[in-house]
Amino acid sequence: MTTIKNVAVLGATGNVGPAITSALASSGFTVTVLTRSAQPPSNLPPNVTVRTVDYTSRDSLSSALAGQDAVISALAGAAVPLQKQVIDVAAEVGVKRFVPSEFGINTRKARGSAIGKILGGKIEVVDYLKEKEGSGLTWTGVATGLFFDWGLERTGLGVINLKERTSTVVDSGNERFQTSTLAQVGRAVVHVLQHPDETANKYISTSSFNVSQNEIISAVEDLTGTKFPVTARQSSADLQKSGEEKLAKGDWTAFFDLLRAWNNGDGRGNALSEEESGNKLIGLEGEDLKTVLREWLRKEGVLKA
Ligand SMILES: NC(=O)c1ccc[n+]([C@@H]2O[C@H](COP(=O)([O-])OP(=O)(O)OC[C@H]3O[C@@H](n4cnc5c(N)ncnc54)[C@H](OP(=O)(O)O)[C@@H]3O)[C@@H](O)[C@H]2O)c1
Known part of the structure; x- marks a missing residue:
């Protein structure tokens, strides 16, 4: 059985990142926040470690991700494609699970549509994670609406x-x-990491x-x-x-x-239909x-x- 204890959060300082970080930190995970900023973020709980990272440097990423069991990405916009570099390094240093920055509409369903063009970066990152499945790094996509x-x-x-x-x-x-409320997004991430085997290499949809x-x-x-x-x-x-x-x-x-x-x-x-909902799989009310x-x-x- 896979156990996840040490969790790195990217994009923790944004809109949804604080809710994910707080939920993890109050659920027994050891949380490290990676940020580009040299200034300590003010919107995060006190019991997390904050590390400055340079997303363009493999060395910087490698030392930040060593010893982490899971990486949760809440990166957005121009930072979405940077996740591929993070995924490569995460696989190299033995991270077990990568949760890409989805947290919106089900991008698996948006491929080929007009909105899917805008969300193309996210779609590519999940495709990339699927390609890397043999590397030992597993993934879970979480669509929350x-x-x-x-x-x-x-x-x-x-x-x-x-x-x-x-x-x-x-x-x-x-x-x-x-x-989903922001708090529910945080809980969804916690429940995914508490059910690592059931959620390995899966794209799940959850909601409030x-x-x-x-x-x-x-x-x-x-x-x-x-x-x-x-x-x-x-x-x-x-x-x-x-x-x-x-x-x-x-x-x-x-x-x-x-x-x-x-x-x-x-x-x-x-x-989100009853059949499609991942709430039951991860035990989320x-x-x-x-x-x-x-x-x-x-x-x-x-x-x-
Ligand atoms: N479902 C919805 O209604 C909804 C609404 C909003 C967002 N979302 C989704 O939630 C996820 C996170 O979005 P968000 O709005 O929380 O993100 P955000 O606030 O725009 O950014 C999150 C963090 O990413 C880092 N970042 C931003 N630009 C970067 C860059 N160019 N390079 C490296 N890092 C960068 C920053 O952290 P540091 O400065 O600390 O490095 C920032 O605080 C995305 O997938 C987004 O699509 C969904």
């Missing part, structure tokens, strides 16, 4: 306008999509819950006792078209249009929509603490 609380805090998920007490929906608003835009609106209305009428409706066909047009011009903000169409377009079918929304509304000062 949209970050629910993170998206609520930034944009009301593009659905709820708290200030105006209105809402916006794509198509009918009834299509359900896969979503599936939810539709109308279910979010209705739950917010119940919790606040206020109506949030739909004052704007977007068409997923228009979003897909504008996304593809932007992409053709090299404008990667296309991602946001394409993502809304992917998640919310009627009939897109990107909710879902979450309650209203509990998560209540917490957000409290943070926003809409509900009393």
Whole structure:
């Protein structure tokens, strides 16, 4: 049986990295954070070791990864292709498991689509890990869907306008999509590492819950006792078209249009089905929509603490 104890986290200082790092550090793993920064990060728990790393130097990576059982990558954007170099070094120094930076829509399903072009770097990294399976390094891809609380805090998920007490929906608003809170993403990583044999060389999809835009609106209305009428409706066909047009011009903000169409377009079918869900495999419980929304509304000062 594989045992994982020492875990290195890359990209720990970003949006999702702190949630992953905190979950690991509070679950008995010995965590080392790798960062490019010479300054100690301020958004991480105290019981982690922080090491500065140069991703372009094999020596730097090699000494940082020696003795690690697993590497969790939460690198993003331009750093996504750098993961291949990290994978090579991880295999050389005997790391057992690499968890690439997925943590979004299921990129295995996006290949060949417009959004798949933007996510091409991620798709290539998982392909690369599959090629390296004989090297002794195993991998687990973790698709979590949209970050629910993170998206609520930034944009009301593009659905709820708290200030105006209105809402916006794509198509009918009834299509359900896969979503996870940041804390759930952290727990998913912990549960993967606690089930190393079951998750070896697998791409799994997990979630807090599936939810539709109308279910979010209705739950917010119940919790606040206020109506949030739909004052704007977007068409997923228009979003897909504008996304593809932007992409053709090299404008990667296309991602946001394409993502809304992917998640919310009627009939897109990107909710996580019972059969596809990896929650059972890794022993991960879902979450309650209203509990998560209540917490957000409290943070926003809409509900009393
Ligand atoms: N599902 C969703 O709704 C959702 C939302 C956001 C992100 N995500 C996914 O979550 C993953 C992490 O995204 P994030 O938003 O947390 O990342 P992020 O905050 O943009 O960046 C994470 C960290 O990566 C390191 N980094 C950034 N650029 C780099 C570069 N060029 N070279 C080397 N390191 C670099 C930085 O760490 P140091 O400075 O410490 O080295 C940074 O703090 C990605 O796969 C992303 O697609 C999903």
